[in-house]
Amino acid sequence: MSQLLIYREKLNLTQEQLATKANVSVRTIQRIEAGTIPKGHTLDALCKALDISKEELLQKNIQETKNNYQLLKYINLSSLLLLFIPLGSIIAPLILMHWKKEVNSITKQIVSVQIVWTIAFPIITLAIAFIGKWLSLNKQVLPLTMVLLFIINVYIILRNAIEINKNKKLYIGLNFNLF
Incomplete structure (x- = not known):
């Protein structure tokens, strides 16, 4: 239809x-x-x-879209490659979405969130490093910050996968697409 x-x-x-x-x-x-x-x-x-x-x-059409939510979930979960490959959280979803010809607003949001996160990660890390030096904080603040940011990104990916499964949309997204 x-x-x-x-x-x-x-x-x-x-x-x-x-x-x-x-x-x-x-x-x-x-x-x-x-x-x-x-x-x-x-x-x-x-x-x-x-x-x-x-x-x-x-x-x-609606039926095709319903059948593709499983694929959307896999595209989102492919962002977990950041555990093993630098920039894997961007590259893996891009490859999957183009290979499966599933370029839509949700897949664009998935990649956009990861691009913003990839840019924000070093900025936040550098800011914490400078603030840590300036305030003479413990040297372990920087590694703890990096681990926390990594855990937050994994949470974003998993939370979006759950939301795609339940409500067919992203839980954490942006109001714009980067491509």
Whole structure:
């Protein structure tokens, strides 16, 4: 079932009513509901008429999405490669999502969270090192900080995996994608 059909029926609109509201032909609506992917002006007009985002309208059909939540969970859990490989928390999910052709808002969020975390980790570590020297703190504060940050990242990955399993979304995410 096409996303356009789902959203059109949610609003109780006929194909003719939607065509008029979006200023496109009824035949265009029929083609899109049959599986053609809308682009350009048509995509913009339909999104505006339905008051939804482009991502929502272009999302795979509901059944395909349900079947892919297990894959999303595996892509998220692949971030745990950070235990063994430097930058594995970014590289592994990227490889999996492109290999399985599962590039969507959730997978982009998974990678974006790991990119932000990978950037934040050395910044926080350096800040703690400077603060530790400045305040003459114990030398073990820095290793403890690094272990704590590592544990926090593992928690983020595991918590997101649980949330994908239960509610089909991320528990910890960003309001933006980095790619």
